[in-house]
Amino acid sequence: MPLSTEQMREFAVLQGLTDPDALLTDIRERDAQQFAERPQDLIELCADWREHxxxxxxxxxxxxxxxxxxxPRKKESAExxxxxxxxGASRLALAALLTRKLTLRHSADGDSIHASEAALDVSKILLDWSADAQSVLLERTLLGFASYGRVRFxxxxxxxxxxxxxxxxxLARGVPIKSVKRLLFVETAQGARTVRPSxxxxxxxxAVWHQTIFDEILKLDPATILNHGDPxxxxxxxxxxxxxxxxxxxxxxxxxxxxxPEIQVHRFACxxxxxxxxxxxxxxxxxxxxxTLLLRLIAVGKLTECADIARAVANDAGEDIRERTLAIEAMVQIKDEQLGALVASIEAEPDRWPDVMARRAVIELFPRHVSVEQLSNILSRVQEHPRSIGELSHRLPxxxxxxxxxxxxxxxxxxxxSALVIxxxxxxxxxxxxxxxxRYHLVPALSAACRRQETANIRSDAWIASSLLAVRLSKEEYSTERDALASLRRALNELPPGARERAFWEESRFVASVHKINSAWERLFDLSPWRHSTD
Known part of the structure; x- marks a missing residue:
């Protein structure tokens, strides 16, 4: 399993970094997560961060x-x-792509194991290398275990x-550019020339290093420049x-x-x-x-000169939902001066902002650009299907x-x-x-807010009432919600006697306001769910 963000932070601290949050922020902004998800990769990234x-x-x-x-490593069988x-690795990489054999044969032991794809025989590529040198290369950490007797990049x-x-x-050694282009480009059965997909x-x-290849790609398939490599x-x-x-x-x-890919949009934008x-x-x-791509570029590149484009799309009720959402994201990224007016429109103009659009807008604007009062007013009219994994039931928590x-x-x-749920x-x-x-779709968010205050050691009567409400109403359908509820139940069970007594009678009054309690036994039965513990 890849490291979580919190694990990355803890790991960075263990590596001696004094500014782990700055590292994580830069990782997110540059979409470098793929080079930070394994402990060994993160160790190397931390070393690189200390230097640069x-x-x-x-x-x-x-x-x-x-x-x-x-x-080189110590105690290798060959220099x-x-x-x-x-x-040697570059020769193997090119051969792997051209033959479409992405696993490399490390030893004869792997030949007896059934595999879904054939392995590339390294000895047939590195003909001028000794067997020991080939083995040393395959054991370097650039390559990892693929299956028994096989490795891969x-x-x-x-x-x-x-x-x-x-x-x-x-090319630097004098191979004709035409020979390389024959590997990169192909003519389809219909006679159209294009970039070979693989x-x-x-x-x-x-294309980064050779202008002639860059020009050829622009003529045949410009999407290749945006989608691959390093724009x-x-x-x-x-x-x-x-x-x-x-x-x-x-x-x-x-x-x-x-x-x-989003990572490529980040790299391309300027x-x-x-x-x-x-x-x-x-x-x-x-x-x-x-x-959509242009709106993403406005957001990622923070193109303030294009703010009017984002405003127009965001406020147009006839535009596509996806485009409106991206336009709002762009307004947020460029810190547009009209964000306040946008929130006011969402709050006051439901015809312009149907439920699905209002939900997405709220998530993009929360919490920096929308007050709690505005959020409450919007959520009071917006609904979400209780069985959906949507903006309010998943992203808001x-x-x-x-x-x-x-x-x-x-x-x-x-x-x-709490008020909206009640x-x-x-x-x-x-x-x-x-x-x-x-409003069951707001219960997970209520649980999340209560849990966050619980971790901050908040134990006020108002917090207790909200936590009891969240525990009582939750259906525990998602693992994240179950974690929050387990934490809340522990905190409620560990309250001092006086607070527990006040909580019991406050809960009794609340239940009695929506349901007639006929006896002490019925009261005990009706109030028991919040006492259940996961211990």
């Missing part, structure tokens, strides 16, 4: 990752320098980068050309199945794209995927637990959620829980 105090570009990360993991190891991006470096080396990542890396290593002029070629090729017509984004948008774009909230905001949030509450003896609310 920043997460470097994707290309720099990959190069550093390769160099570190191919360093193999780092340079030789990189050269840890990261696909490392494999693709090394394959590209091999072709780059061959070689798109390699072509994208080579951050391209100059602003190249990125502008790539974006214009992308929109020209795919902008007209309907859905095409295009999807640029302030210099603002003028092009504005002109391209004003030129009219039919394809919703291309429109997560944000309530993890977002930066002042103690005052958190306390107001808990009170507001509003219109009834009692149904034939269902469980017997207490019924119209």
């Amino acid at each position: 105090h920043r997460i470097r570009s994707h290309r720099e990360q990959v190069e550093s990752n390769i160099a570190t993991k191919l360093k 193999l320098s780092q340079e030789q190891a990189i050269e 840890h990261h696909r991006s490392v494999l693709e980068f090394l394959a590209a470096k091999r072709l780059d080396t061959l 070689m798109r990542p390699v072509a994208a890396w080579l 951050q290593s391209l100059g602003p002029g190249q990125r502008i050309r790539a974006l214009e070629a992308y929109v020209a090729r795919y902008g007209q017509g309907g859905w095409r199945g295009l999807s640029t 302030p210099e794209l603002a003028a092009s984004v504005r002109l391209l948008w004003q030129g009219g774009i039919e394809n919703p995927e291309v429109r 997560h944000e309530s637990e993890s977002a930066l909230l002042t103690p005052e905001y958190l306390d107001e949030l808990r009170q507001a959620l 509003d219109g509450m009834t009692w149904d003896r034939n269902k469980f829980p017997h207490l019924r609310t119209r």
Whole structure:
């Protein structure tokens, strides 16, 4: 299992970093999680952070990752320098992609094991290497266990980068560019020339180093530049050309199945794209995927010159929900001056903001740009299907637990959620829980707010009342909710006697307000659920 964010932080502290939060923030902003999810990777990233105090570009990360993991180790059976190891690994990477055999044969032991795919025989690629040298290379940490007697490259991006470096080396040694292009490009059965699908990542890396390959890709498949390699290593002029070629090729017509990974959008975005984004948008774009990409670039690149585009899309009730959501995200990222007016519109104009759109908008704006009073007013009219895993039942609890909230905001949030859940509450003896609310979708958020205050050692009577309500109403359908409820039950069971007594009678008065209690035994039975413990 990959390390969680909290585990990454603890690990960074153990590595001696004095600013672990700055490291985690930079990891998130640069989408470098894939190089921080394993302990060994994080150790290397922490060492890199101590030296540079920043997460470097994707290309720099990959190069550093390769160099570190191919360093010679003690007590190896053959001498193999780092340079030789990189050269050998790049030869294997190119062969693996060309043959589509991504596992490498380490020993004959693996031949007796049935596998879903054939392994690449290293001895047939590294013909000029001794068996011991081949074994040493395969045992370096750049490669990891795949199956019995087989290894594979840890990261696909490392494999693709090394394959590209091999072709780059061959070009430097005088191999004709036409020979390399025959590996990268192919002619379809219909006679159309395109980038070979299995070689798109390699072509994208080579485009960074060779202008002629960059130009060829723009003519044939500009999406390759955005979707693969490291667009951050391209100059602003190249990125502008790539974006214009992308929109020209795919902008007209309907859905095409295009999807640029979020990590690549982060790498591609830069302030210099603002003028092009504005002109391209004003030129009219039919394809919703291309429109979505431009809105994502406005958000990620913080293109303040395009703020009016984001405002117009966000406030247009006729626009696609996905586009409106991205437009709001863009407004948040560029800290648009109209965010206050946007929240007021969501609060006062339900026709412009139907439930599904209001829910998404609230999550994007919470908590920095929406007050608890505004949030309460919006949530009072918005509904969500109780069986859905949506914005209010899933994302709002997560944000309530993890977002930066002042103690005052958190306390107001808990009170507001309690009031919304209680509003219109009834009692149904034939269902469980017997207490019924119209807003079950807010119970997980209430549990999260109560738990966050519980971890801050809040034990006020108001907190106790809200926690009892959350415990009583929760259906414990999600693991995160179960964790919060277990924590709340423990805290309630550990209250001092005086607080427990006040809680009991306050709960009794509350239940009596929605259900007639006829005897002491019935009172005890009706109030018992909150006392159940997970211990």
